[in-house]
Amino acid sequence: MTQFPPLRNDLLLRAARGEKTERAPVWIMRQAGRYLPEFRALRAEHAFFEICQTPELATEITLQPIRRYSGLIDASIIFSDILVIPQALGMEVLMNPGPSFPDPLSTPADVDKLRQNVDVDKELGYVFKAITQTRIALKGEVPLIGFCGAPWTLFAYMIEGGGSKTFTKAKTWLFKYPEESKALLLRIADVCVDFLVGQVKAGAQLLQVFDSWAGELSPHDFALFSLPTLNHISKGVHEKLRQQNIPLVPMTLFAKGANHALGDLAKDAGYDVLGLDWCIEPSAAREIVKGKVALQGNMDPNVLYGGREAIETTVKRMCEGFRQGNNGEVGAWIANLGHGITPGVDPEDVKWFLECVHKYSAGH
């Protein structure tokens, strides 16, 4: 493995391991994105997946928010997309402007069209290269997060052929072909395992799994179709890293909309951190998970449109909330939004959000 510069800010990793920190580490989902003028400038010159596939460009974009918010932001996340796994499975994915699949999976017979054994080094080696280059370029300023999409969320994209409001096609599969669906979900999960292990080998210091559409499933169906694949991923990653004598890294699960499952996820899903959306009070989440996992989140991203006063009040409340139910201590909490930041936000308001977290999450 490459020797990297020593890490100078380990707040994120300490919080992810459940340690109390002097203040909450903070980063933002989709922090390298269209709200940044420097991102839009580079994006105007290059197609979305071209950036993902060109390590120099991916590194540059990953570093943009780190440069702009130096000293205020505590993590970087590699610039890529969850849809690189469907691409590795042999599917074509366009970004125009949202994701679209010209040839989605219509029936279980279409699964035969997918690549049988995905060699992640061959298909996704460009992500590993980007991670290694980014770790070097970061010079130890903050840790680097690797990620992948969760099987249910990827399955939904691969069948719907893009985003959806109703998920009719993906759910038709679940209810009409449950066994074939479970088999495909596990096949995707196996690729997730190899992809995440490869990211750690390349230099990722924490892994996050995005189950963005978890909340579209009933609690019963989440437990039946998504949860086993999330367990499979955490177990598989830990096993493979141990087999290869590679130190384990913390793992975060962001199962958006699945707050009903927080108790089960904290008990034995194998993740160190659970990401929260804004639909649960931090103190309530703390009560549910007890001290078993660290929490991440959870300000409604739209508060960033509300101006400085709204941002400050909400961050203050959020910090107080994460203190409650935990003996009045801030600890084992990673501040973030409850979902990705959106394109119209003013980067100066983001700076204010970060400053407010620093101010109000400091321990007493």
Ligand code: CP3
């Ligand atoms: O967080 C980061 O800064 C790292 C990069 C990152 C992107 N996508 C870049 C991106 C990450 C972690 C993702 C994850 C992702 N991608 C998710 C899970 C998180 C979530 O928001 O729920 C999902 C569902 C996707 C799929 C996806 N990619 C969609 C639905 C879209 C279009 C709509 C949108 O939100 O922009 C994308 C495109 C995308 N991925 C952009 C970026 C910066 C914008 C595309 C562009 O530049 O034109």
